[in-house]
Amino acid sequence: MAAIVNKGLTAPTARSAVLAQLVVDQWAREHNMKSAKIIGGVTLSYSVGGLNVHAVRTAAQFGGKFVWTPVLNSAHHRRVEALAGMESSGGIEVINENDEVVPELKEISKVIAEHDIVLSLAHHSTKERFIMIDAAKEAGVKRISIIHPFQHLTKMSIEQMKIATDKGAYLEHLFFDLTPYSWDWGETIEAIKELGPDHFVLGTDSGRWSVPPPVPVYRIMIGKLLELGIPEADVEKMVRLNAEKLIWGEP
Secondary structure (H helix, E strand, O other): OOEEEOOOOOOOOHHHHHHHHHHHHHHHHHOOOOOOEEEOEEEOOHHHOOOOHHHHHHHHHOOOOEEEOOOOOEHHHHHHHHHOOOOOOOOEOOEOOOOOEOHHHHHHHHHHHHHOOEEEEOOOOHHHHHHHHHHHHHOOOOEEEEEOOOOHHHOOOHHHHHHHHHOOOEEEEEOOOOOOOOOOHHHHHHHHHHHOHHHEEEEOOOOOOOOOOHHHHHHHHHHHHHHOOOOHHHHHHHHHHHHHHHHHOOO
16 A cells, blocks of 8 residues: 555644654665655644634645544534434534535635645535535535445435545545444445445544554455455455545546
8 A cells, every 4th residue: 555544533634644754764764665655634623623724724735635524523423413312512514504515615625626635525414515525626626535425424325425426526435443333334335336446445444442453454344345245456446546546646
């Protein structure tokens, strides 16, 4: 693999990626090996001011390649939690009552387009995501991914996934805890076969204390895909080649 993408929910990772890259480069030189790229960005959470165009611009200037829209702080996430009986309210809204993206997000999309980096749509409803994709493309954003198309909080039907891919977005399936409670293997395999591997980017979303480290999760993920009949070339495309295209474009 060409790189590791480090996503943080509470703090930007663009700056820390620069520091980590120095360490990785030194280790590679000392061991006569090729270095891997360390990629960061910024998640638009309350801790960075929410939909904060200044945080996005700063991350881009540090070399960050990803802007993740609100995750745990999104209004959709909070609404789903409230429906599940949890004490949750508020959250960061990404569209207004007229079904348009909020002005702050329009400005952020302009910065993303200016620096040609990835807009990664996180914990939002399918309706919100479609509106956000259209607005981002109108602003000139070329690289878009949709996170968690199979997880219960943000689940999409195969028909909805097809609409998203027709709009030019990648479906970014993150296997974070590998449990049936989170998503269904059968639905995943069905969608991959129906839509084809060209539209998927697969990652782990691990690195937290409650789940195994990324490398063991990748091994399980890849092994299971092969075991369930996905050809090796398709697996390589989804875990490596599509990610390279998303981040850097066509080779």
